Amino acid sequence: MKKILITLLVLGIVAAGAGYWYMNKPHEDVAGATPELAVNAQDLISAFETNEQEANGKYVGKLIEVRGKVAQIDDTEDGSTNILLESANPMSTVMCQLDPLQKQDKSGLAVGQPVNIKGLCSGYTTDVVLDRCHIIK
């Protein structure tokens, strides 16, 4: 009888522990993950401009790598950094927000510099937006 009770107790604690871990599980690891696909900034923007729904299916929710030239670096008032990659249309960029959860060194970045960035694509407004970005190499 005692053995059964102890077994149940141990199982109970393990289940509670697993449950607690699940409830507080960490955010997706982007720094160590491999992008599903790679595309250059202009092609990415053109894809959304031409057929937004199709581009949504292809890119949104995925970890992608974008190659482009830095048009602008915005340090916003809430402490985040947005790297804008240029396209033929100055109003349309790929906006990459550096990952606030896994900090990185951005001191080497300059406007006009070509760069490879990976991030989670969340969609298209006036720009294509990438969250939780990391500069590659």
Next chain:
Amino acid sequence: MKKPVNLFHTIKCLFVVAVVACSSLAFGQGKYFTREGNVRFFSDASMEKIEAKNNKVSAAIDAQTGKVEFAVLIKSFQFEKALMQEHFNENYMESDKYPKATFAGTITNLKDINFSRDGTYKANVSGKLTMHGVTRDVNTMGTIRVSKGMVNVSNTFKVKLADYNIEIPAVVKDKIAKEVEVTVDSNLKAM
């Protein structure tokens, strides 16, 4: 004989054009835009308080026509808890299907707002909010603050989740409020 008359006419036209151009600039009645606007929402339920922020909101205001447009990408909302963010995207907002929430409307009391004069103005905004595939009319009153060429738009309004077919399972009904509070606080710059 004809030449002096034509020249005078040309100068007159140029003068008119110049005056019109200058007055447009002087009145500051242009377009304002940001791609880094802030929208956050707050759910206050009996068992849990949930907060999420989005600082990549695209917003535009046309001071001439009073048109206001906001576009909010659902996946760009940041939550403290990863599981909450996952549920929000996968179960409630279904962001794979509906990645964007948009608002398109007009400032109905445009004449009360002077975009070229620093100050705080009450703005009545009327338009359509589209979220989770549902479009509804929204009438709300916010604040427009003009300061040194920058326009800050702030507004707090309530959204009833059921109005947008957002279903909260019975299991978590005490963790998520039926009505969430949405706060817009965005700085727009002249384009």
